Amino acid sequence: MTPFKTLTSIPAALRIMNIDTDMIIPKQFLRTIKRTGLAAGLFYEMRFDEQGNKKPDFILHREPYTQSTILIAGENFGCGSSREHAPWALLDFGIRCIIAPSYSDIFFNNCFKNGILPIVLPQAQVEELMNRADDKQDITINLPDQKIVAGNTVYDFDIDAFRKHCLINGLDDIGLTLEKETFISTYEENRSKERPWV
Amino acid sequence: MPKTLFEKIWDAHVVHHANDGTCVIYIDRHLVHEVTSPQAFEGLRMAGRPVRRPENTLAVADHNVPTTNRNLGISDPESKLQIETLEENVKEFGITYFGMNDKRQGIVHIIGPEQGFTQPGMTIVCGDSHTSTHGAFGALAFGIGTSEVEHVLATQTLIQKPAKTMRITVDGTLSAGVTAKDVVLHIIGLIGTAGGTGYVIEYAGSVIRDLSMEGRMTVCNMTIEGGARAGLIAPDDKTFAYIKGRPMAPSGENWDKAVAWWKTLPTDEGAVFDKEIHINAADIAPSVTWGTSPQDVLPITGIVPNPDDEPDTNKKAAIIRALDYMGLTAGTKLTDIPVDKVFIGSCTNGRIEDLREVARVAEGKKVAATVQAMIVPGSGLVKAQAEAEGLDKILLAAGFEWREPGCSLCLGMNEDKLNAGERCASTSNRNFEGRQGRGARTHLLSPAMAAAAAITGKLTDIREMK
Ligand code: SF4
Numbered sequence: 001m002t003p004f005k006t007l008t009s010i011p012a013a014l015r016i017m018n019i020d021t022d023m024i025i026p027k028q029f030l031r032t033i034k035r036t037g038l039a040a041g042l043f044y045e046m047r048f049d050e051q052g053n054k055k056p057d058f059i060l061h062r063e064p065y066t067q068s069t070i071l072i073a074g075e076n077f078g079c080g081s082s083r084e085h086a087p088w089a090l091l092d093f094g095i096r097c098i099i100a101p102s103y104s105d106i107f108f109n110n111c112f113k114n115g116i117l118p119i120v121l122p123q124a125q126v127e128e129l130m131n132r133a134d135d136k137q138d139i140t141i142n143l144p145d146q147k148i149v150a151g152n153t154v155y156d157f158d159i160d161a162f163r164k165h166c167l168i169n170g171l172d173d174i175g176l177t178l179e180k181e182t183f184i185s186t187y188e189e190n191r192s193k194e195r196p197w198v
Numbered sequence: 199m200p201k202t203l204f205e206k207i208w209d210a211h212v213v214h215h216a217n218d219g220t221c222v223i224y225i226d227r228h229l230v231h232e233v234t235s236p237q238a239f240e241g242l243r244m245a246g247r248p249v250r251r252p253e254n255t256l257a258v259a260d261h262n263v264p265t266t267n268r269n270l271g272i273s274d275p276e277s278k279l280q281i282e283t284l285e286e287n288v289k290e291f292g293i294t295y296f297g298m299n300d301k302r303q304g305i306v307h308i309i310g311p312e313q314g315f316t317q318p319g320m321t322i323v324c325g326d327s328h329t330s331t332h333g334a335f336g337a338l339a340f341g342i343g344t345s346e347v348e349h350v351l352a353t354q355t356l357i358q359k360p361a362k363t364m365r366i367t368v369d370g371t372l373s374a375g376v377t378a379k380d381v382v383l384h385i386i387g388l389i390g391t392a393g394g395t396g397y398v399i400e401y402a403g404s405v406i407r408d409l410s411m412e413g414r415m416t417v418c419n420m421t422i423e424g425g426a427r428a429g430l431i432a433p434d435d436k437t438f439a440y441i442k443g444r445p446m447a448p449s450g451e452n453w454d455k456a457v458a459w460w461k462t463l464p465t466d467e468g469a470v471f472d473k474e475i476h477i478n479a480a481d482i483a484p485s486v487t488w489g490t491s492p493q494d495v496l497p498i499t500g501i502v503p504n505p506d507d508e509p510d511t512n513k514k515a516a517i518i519r520a521l522d523y524m525g526l527t528a529g530t531k532l533t534d535i536p537v538d539k540v541f542i543g544s545c546t547n548g549r550i551e552d553l554r555e556v557a558r559v560a561e562g563k564k565v566a567a568t569v570q571a572m573i574v575p576g577s578g579l580v581k582a583q584a585e586a587e588g589l590d591k592i593l594l595a596a597g598f599e600w601r602e603p604g605c606s607l608c609l610g611m612n613e614d615k616l617n618a619g620e621r622c623a624s625t626s627n628r629n630f631e632g633r634q635g636r637g638a639r640t641h642l643l644s645p646a647m648a649a650a651a652a653i654t655g656k657l658t659d660i661r662e663m664k
């Protein structure tokens with residue numbers, strides 16, 4: 001996983017609530033057995049017409065937003081299915097950070113596993129940042145300091161300490177858990193005594 | 199200290215508790231399907247890691263499988279490769295697998311309970327959001343992403359923090375025509391699709407206790423549509439009776455030990471929830487969705503809402519977008535909306551009780567000439583049971599299609615999908631834009647209401663059906 005420290009970009013604002021995982025990556029792209037190459041399907045129905053032609057007015061097709069690595073969206077972003085194809089598609093497209101008032105739990109969790117930083121900010125601050133994005137002004141995310149620098153304004157954000165540590169260092173969860181092997185085996189021994197039917 | 203059902207299950211599964219509150223929790227059961235697992239197995243292979251507990255893992259192909267002419271195999275090359283990949287993976291890692299031609303094959307959330315793989319007090323995960331279904335048994339069951347699938351395969355654990363707890367109590371008596379599906383649609387309409395975010399919801403009250411296990415599964419299944427991590431219902435004698443004798447259920451001395459423990463699980467008197475909601479059963483009507491989010495729900499007697507009545511600008515924009523997508527005009531009576539297709543199936547409503555209900559409504563009647571109605575049983579065993587009861591004959595005579603089990607038109611990954619602009623009355627769980635096909639319009643409702651829509655050709659109040 002690529003470590004995440006700071007990121008500067010002109011964000012792209014998507015003013016829609018409840019952007020669900022079917023919108024982020026529709027089903028026809030879920031047949032892959034790979035994690036890569038999913039950018040082609042990102043926001044497919046919003047980005048392409050029925051003949052597969054690019055819709056030029058979609059935000060991610062307009063300059064300078066074709067280069068955005070930060071996405072700002074409405075509340076309950078990523079609701080719906082557990083498909084990790086959603087963060088994979090965002091990542092493959094180049095998005096490393098999302099800012100929204102709220103997320104679905106599973107999507108939120110999936111982001112961290114892929115080096116994407118999902119930031120929660122109050123609605124009013126999200127709207128300020130969206131307006132700034134519309135004005136094509138860049139912002140800088142500083143994860144170690146938990147700050148977003150937008151011109152003269154600085155926004156603080158919260159993040160779980162363990163997740164922050166893993167993101168900054170690009171750590172693999174499985175490796176960390178396997179260091180607790182003795183705890184797992186002890187648990188298993190007790191489980192087979194206390195709940196032998198399991 | 200009195201504890202909730204959630205807290206009891208949680209406490210019984212903590213392997214390691216770090217100072218910052220992060221826990222490693224043990225996972226008792228892991229369900230695997232073809233769509234969200236290939237990259238996880240690939241990860242194991244690259245790291246040279248085995249599956250830690252193959253005997254606690256069960257795999258099935260459900261999302262991509264065809265629901266007709268199975269003898270011809272899978273025509274789409276990518277779908278075919280995805281299923282073949284699962285078949286190679288289960289062989290390499292030694293996991294029990296129900297292939298497409300196995301009688302026990304079906305939707306992952308139907309087969310778990312059906313086999314007795316799902317049991318009270320367990321932690322159950324699957325790379326699928328509707329894993330919440332298994333909460334009907336008093337198991338802590340939730341969906342995970344593919345990275346976590348790999349984590350569970352490798353370690354049989356997950357890194358988690360405890361959820362907040364919410365209890366939704368539904369008391370009173372349900373009115374005529376109101377089913378478990380209407381109860382859960384009503385709840386989502388009430389709390390909203392993000393209302394449960396961060397919570398595990400326990401359902402309680404006389405209405406929930408009186409539901410069959412099938413009905414309880416329908417309620418827990420759609421818990422994820424309310425944004426919650428998981429739904430839970432206290433296990434009781436109905437639960438134990440459902441599990442007893444199933445192939446993967448405990449037996450003999452272990453059965454007695456298991457039941458004794460299961461009986462200790464229900465929430466203690468006086469336990470405190472972070473949030474409590476009370477619902478009066480009499481307020482729940484036969485319900486249907488009009489928009490593109492499961493929270494866009496109304497009683498069938500309602501009318502399509504007017505965006506101008508919504509003061510919040512973001513919400514107003516969402517209504518305008520939904521009406522445009524759904525091709526609906528504000529003020530239209532819901533019962534005046536014609537449908538082109540009817541889909542009966544999915545992990546929400548593809549169980550035997552659902553098919554019985556559809557047959558009861560459809561018996562001696564005919565599907566409207568303008569409607570294509572398909573029934574996709576949730577599993578091979580559900581299908582066989584329905585056929586043993588003669589339901590297939592009633593349904594075929596009424597003009598329904600009788601198909602092979604799988605996810606099918608719930609998400610349209612196989613060839614079952616809607617064309618742009620087509621309108622479907624569906625017993626599934628999501629009415630998102632594009633869910634059932636690009637430009638497809640979905641109305642969520644109960645099996646009985648779906649059957650009624652098939653017959654009249656439009657959304658119909660089940661109470662008006664003779
Ligand atoms: S039936 Fe639908 S919701 Fe259920 S597992 Fe299949 S695709 Fe998911």
